[in-house]
Amino acid sequence: MDIHRAFAEAVLWQDGQLKRLGRIDMRRDRLEAFAATLHQDDSVVVEATGNAASVATVISPHVKRVVIANPMQVRVIAHAKIKTDTIDAGVLAQLYASGFLPEVWIPDEPTQALRRQVTRRNQIVRQRSRLKNIIQSILHAHLIPACPHQDLCGPKGRSWLSEQVLPDDERYAVERHLREFDRLGDDLQVIERDLARSALADESVARLMTIPGVDMVVALALAAAIGDIQRFEAPQKLVSYLGLNPSVRQSGPGPAYHGRITKQGRGHARGMLVEAAWAAARAPGPLRAFFLRVRSRRGQHVAAVATARKLAVLIWHLLRKGESYLWARPALHARKMRDLELKAGHPAVRGQKGAAHAYNLKSRRDQERRWVEQAEVAYTRFVAGWSPRGPRSGKVRTGALKEERQ
Numbered sequence: 395m396d397i398h399r400a401f402a403e404a405v406l407w408q409d410g411q412l413k414r415l416g417r418i419d420m421r422r423d424r425l426e427a428f429a430a431t432l433h434q435d436d437s438v439v440v441e442a443t444g445n446a447a448s449v450a451t452v453i454s455p456h457v458k459r460v461v462i463a464n465p466m467q468v469r470v471i472a473h474a475k476i477k478t479d480t481i482d483a484g485v486l487a488q489l490y491a492s493g494f495l496p497e498v499w500i501p502d503e504p505t506q507a508l509r510r511q512v513t514r515r516n517q518i519v520r521q522r523s524r525l526k527n528i529i530q531s532i533l534h535a536h537l538i539p540a541c542p543h544q545d546l547c548g549p550k551g552r553s554w555l556s557e558q559v560l561p562d563d564e565r566y567a568v569e570r571h572l573r574e575f576d577r578l579g580d581d582l583q584v585i586e587r588d589l590a591r592s593a594l595a596d597e598s599v600a601r602l603m604t605i606p607g608v609d610m611v612v613a614l615a616l617a618a619a620i621g622d623i624q625r626f627e628a629p630q631k632l633v634s635y636l637g638l639n640p641s642v643r644q645s646g647p648g649p650a651y652h653g654r655i656t657k658q659g660r661g662h663a664r665g666m667l668v669e670a671a672w673a674a675a676r677a678p679g680p681l682r683a684f685f686l687r688v689r690s691r692r693g694q695h696v697a698a699v700a701t702a703r704k705l706a707v708l709i710w711h712l713l714r715k716g717e718s719y720l721w722a723r724p725a726l727h728a729r730k731m732r733d734l735e736l737k738a739g740h741p742a743v744r745g746q747k748g749a750a751h752a753y754n755l756k757s758r759r760d761q762e763r764r765w766v767e768q769a770e771v772a773y774t775r776f777v778a779g780w781s782p783r784g785p786r787s788g789k790v791r792t793g794a795l796k797e798e799r800q
Contacts, residue, residue: 395440396483397449402440403479404428407487414480420445422452429456439486441465442498450500460500463489466658467496501621508618511589515611516662518582525575529555532564547575589614590738598623601712603730604722605705606681607673610734612666616709619663629710635659636667638703655699664702671701679721679766680773681705687777721769723762725755 396403397420404415418428429452432438436457440446442465450460463486489495501509526546533540538558543550555568593599593610602613619636626632633639637658644650657664675685675698684704689697712719736742 395438395449396479396486397440397443397446398479399445402449403483405480405483405487407484407491412484412487420449425449425452429453432456434458437461437490439463439490439495441468441482441486447500447506461490461495462498462500464496464498499621499625505618505621508592508614511585511592512615512618512662515582515585515589518578518585522575522578522582525571525578529568529571532560532568533558536560536564547572586610586737587739590734593734594738598713600731601716601718602709603734604719604727605670605674605708605712606677606679606719606723606726607670607675608705609730610737612670615663615666619660620709620713623710623713626710629707632710633703633706636664636706637661638664638667638699638706655703667702667705668698670705671698674701674705677766678763679770683770683773683777687774721766723766725758725762 395405395418400420402418402420402425404418406413406415418424432453434457437459438453438457439461440449441463446462450462454460468486468489486495529546530540536559538560541551541554543554545551546555552572560568590610593614596617599610599613599617602608602616603610608616620626620632623632626635630639634656637656637660639656641653641656642650643653671681671685674681676682681701681704685697685701688700692700708719711717
């Protein structure tokens with residue numbers, strides 16, 4: 395089925411013959427009526443679109459299997475010179491029948507709901523950033539210097555903003571943008587409350603938050619993108635899924651050339667990992683030692699991406715083995731979990747010293763900091779003798795035999 399927003403073009407591949415079934419209306423009742431005409435041993439193939447998951451949900455009870463094809467890898471459709479809906483649907487059917495169709499993993503309903511909530515939060519954050527940029531452009535157009543405070547839309551920033559001289563129309567525009575900013579803030583608070591409740595009910599999220607630099611937002615974005623960790627047989631599979639693996643070019647007996655990262659897969663999760671890498675680079679521990687070692691050779695931006703890739707490998711091991719991060723700081727993790735409970739709407743308990751209270755004690759914070767600093771020093775000493783290009787030998791990396799010069 396080559397599905398669109400209003401209709402889908404369906405074809406049947408049976409016994410090596412292609413037969414056109416016609417167009418199907420993309421309303422739920424019409425789609426259910428079409429699904430009722432299918433057999434339990436049929437397989438339905440659709441291309442990944444915005445409504446592909448809903449189509450799969452409607453058709454799945456009536457057929458043997460619903461397959462969602464990866465449009466990024468079905469290049470025979472995207473680059474075809476003769477292109478119609480019937481031809482595209484026929485190509486999908488023939489590729490699946492021959493076993494060469496690249497499939498997309500279909501998440502379960504809780505994972506889909508979590509992905510939708512994470513996407514909504516990301517959209518609201520981007521809209522709030524856009525409003526801030528519009529206000530900044532208004533100030534810049536009237537030769538007003540940048541706000542001396544950290545947050546332009548915070549209490550101090552708004553007090554400073556009210557003192558600036560602007561034309562009346564620009565003043566009204568700024569006030570209108572601030573009202574929209576506050577309305578989006580209320581929506582953001584509601585979504586984060588729902589996300590916090592989902593995080594408290596998921597042990598894997600709490601396990602990911604033991605990693606320095608990983609908070610509720612990063613952990614939930616990764617949990618939504620990864621889904622079932624068992625579908626990744628090796629950590630390199632997860633790294634590739636997040637688009638953090640370097641591109642490789644190699645042909646013939648020549649050496650392999652590694653370039654920039656592929657940036658394929660879940661872009662939002664990849665961005666969250668890079669942000670977590672920057673935060674982990676500021677916290678003491680082995681991750682910061684790794685960041686500093688790469689930064690000394692390749693620069694800080696390459697080091698941040700390399701640390702994000704290291705985090706992806708670490709996350710794979712934690713989720714597969716069901717363990718927490720070895721060098722986690724207990725008081726800091728308890729503080730994260732308490733903030734998570736407050737966002738979820740739990741009542742604030744005053745006068746009682748819980749597990750998060752230890753983070754407020756300077757002696758406890760210093761003790762944990764010294765502990766992870768020792769781990770950072772141990773890591774630095776362990777890799778001090780490593781060669782940046784690996785051990786030197788007479789072998790060629792591509793596996794080809796090295797010819798002797800005569």
